[in-house]
Amino acid sequence: MRRLAVILFAIISTTLMGVGIIVVLTMGLDTLRPILAGAATGLVLSIPVTYLVAKKIVSLN
Structure with a gap:
């Protein structure tokens, strides 16, 4: 889950900072x-x- 979280963090953080x-x-x-x-x-x-x-993504699998 940590690897997934790092990838998601890169996307989510830039999006929320832009917002x-x-x-x-x-x-x-x-x-x-x-x-x-x-x-x-x-x-x-x-x-x-x-x-x-x-x-949530990990729990779907």
């Missing part, structure tokens, strides 16, 4: 700190999401 940045930019916050905060939030949220997705 966080887009949310910040649509709120009109276009300076460095809010953009980094949005990316960091996406990165932190991607850890449990990756675990849940990997766990």
Whole structure:
């Protein structure tokens, strides 16, 4: 499961970090700190999401 989680993390983390940045930019916050905060939030949220997705995929087999 760890190998699967690492591969999924690469995809899920970049997706959620991009979503966080887009949310910040649509709120009109276009300076460095809010953009980094949005990316960091996406990165932190991607850890449990990756675990849940990997766990679900492994349980299907």
